[in-house]
Amino acid sequence: MSESKVDPNQGRVAIVTGANTGIGFHTAKSLAQKGYRVVLACRNEGKGLDACQRIRRDLPEHKIHVEYMCLDLSRFASVRQFVEAFNQKYGKLHVLVNNAGINGGYDKPTEDGLNAIFQVNYLAQVYLTLLLLPTLKSSAPARIVNVASVMHRFGSLPKDLSPAALSPVIHTAKRKEGGAVYPLTKLMLMFFTKKMQMMHAKDGVASVAVNPGAVNSDIWRTTHPAIMPAWKKFMGLIFLTPEQGSATSLVAAEMKAPEEDDLVYLSPYPTSRCCPLLLDCVGPFAGANRAQPNPILRREDVMEGVWRVTHELIEQAKHRTAPQTAESS
Numbered sequence: 001m002s003e004s005k006v007d008p009n010q011g012r013v014a015i016v017t018g019a020n021t022g023i024g025f026h027t028a029k030s031l032a033q034k035g036y037r038v039v040l041a042c043r044n045e046g047k048g049l050d051a052c053q054r055i056r057r058d059l060p061e062h063k064i065h066v067e068y069m070c071l072d073l074s075r076f077a078s079v080r081q082f083v084e085a086f087n088q089k090y091g092k093l094h095v096l097v098n099n100a101g102i103n104g105g106y107d108k109p110t111e112d113g114l115n116a117i118f119q120v121n122y123l124a125q126v127y128l129t130l131l132l133l134p135t136l137k138s139s140a141p142a143r144i145v146n147v148a149s150v151m152h153r154f155g156s157l158p159k160d161l162s163p164a165a166l167s168p169v170i171h172t173a174k175r176k177e178g179g180a181v182y183p184l185t186k187l188m189l190m191f192f193t194k195k196m197q198m199m200h201a202k203d204g205v206a207s208v209a210v211n212p213g214a215v216n217s218d219i220w221r222t223t224h225p226a227i228m229p230a231w232k233k234f235m236g237l238i239f240l241t242p243e244q245g246s247a248t249s250l251v252a253a254e255m256k257a258p259e260e261d262d263l264v265y266l267s268p269y270p271t272s273r274c275c276p277l278l279l280d281c282v283g284p285f286a287g288a289n290r291a292q293p294n295p296i297l298r299r300e301d302v303m304e305g306v307w308r309v310t311h312e313l314i315e316q317a318k319h320r321t322a323p324q325t326a327e328s329s
């Protein structure tokens with residue numbers, strides 16, 4: 001990573017989390033092709049540098065600025081270090097794509113004491129966004145793109161929304177309970193998008209949520225090896241390519257800013273008012289269309305509950321020390 005400061009007058013700046021593969025890689029590549037200076041925020045240096053090389057190689061005729069910077073969302077300390085290094089070097093940010101995500105492949109809590117899916121998919125990306133908010137505001141018009149999923153429709157929140165009530169799900173590392181975490185993270189990310197839009201659209205920082213679709217990407221790497229070959233064949237037939245999966249993020253990054261009270265949720269499938277769930281799951285690629293999210297997103301009381309509990313959880317996680325949390329389960 002070079003230490004020299006980037007000229008603040010040169011072009012628009014974007015960050016894509018989890019950009020070394022899958023949907024994030026194609027999002028970063030397309031933004032670079034459009035002239036953005038793109039930071040690929042990845043947890044693995046080798047993979048991040050390789051992704052930058054591939055983008056440069058794939059776009060030889062373009063003047064490309066891509067850079068890998070280290071961001072491990074399973075560690076709050078890494079989030080803070082990333083923001084400090086990014087602000088020092090770039091000082092402005094026009095598009096933040098919260099793309100990184102996992103749906104398994106963990107067997108113990110993170111060093112911050114949380115279920116890894118919960119931390120990577122939700123809490124750390126919220127923390128990242130809030131730390132970057134002053135930079136986004138000072139660069140306005142700016143955009144936050146949150147990569148959600150059709151699975152947000154299956155997320156279930158306890159009535160009494162508190163860290164204690166969420167604890168059995170967000171502090172578990174067990175597979176059985178863990179199955180509830182992915183949909184929960186995507187539902188909470190949708191509420192976060194709505195709250196951020198309501199609070200910051202007036203300052204020129206708009207927030208949009210997307211479903212990339214069912215995509216044939218590395219996210220399925222934790223599928224049981226016995227069924228992997230059949231699953232791969234199935235995905236090859238039915239699922240979208242990672243490039244198609246990046247379409248909703250790219251439209252969300254550049255579309256006209258929505259009104260303050262408008263939660264925009266884009267889907268890559270044809271949409272209709274009659275059966276939003278079915279149409280949002282799988283189908284032919286149709287670009288990026290506005291879709292109806294889970295109706296619970298109309299509930300502002302639930303949104304406020306999610307906002308409150310998110311802040312409490314960030315505070316709790318920030319104050320935990322690594323040695324203590326490594327022991328807890």
Ligand SMILES: NC(=O)c1ccc[n+]([C@@H]2O[C@H](COP(=O)([O-])OP(=O)(O)OC[C@H]3O[C@@H](n4cnc5c(N)ncnc54)[C@H](OP(=O)(O)O)[C@@H]3O)[C@@H](O)[C@H]2O)c1
Binds near residue numbers: 098211214215216242
């Ligand atoms: N694929 C689908 O069908 C689908 C459907 C709906 C929503 N989505 C969402 O789309 C987004 C992108 O997923 P994808 O399908 O492109 O999956 P992917 O190919 O597995 O890419 C996920 C990216 O997230 C990164 N990541 C994982 N843990 C991280 C951490 N601790 N810190 C920083 N980065 C981390 C991965 O890095 P490594 O390579 O180092 O692990 C990778 O770059 C996710 O938010 C996912 O939930 C996907």
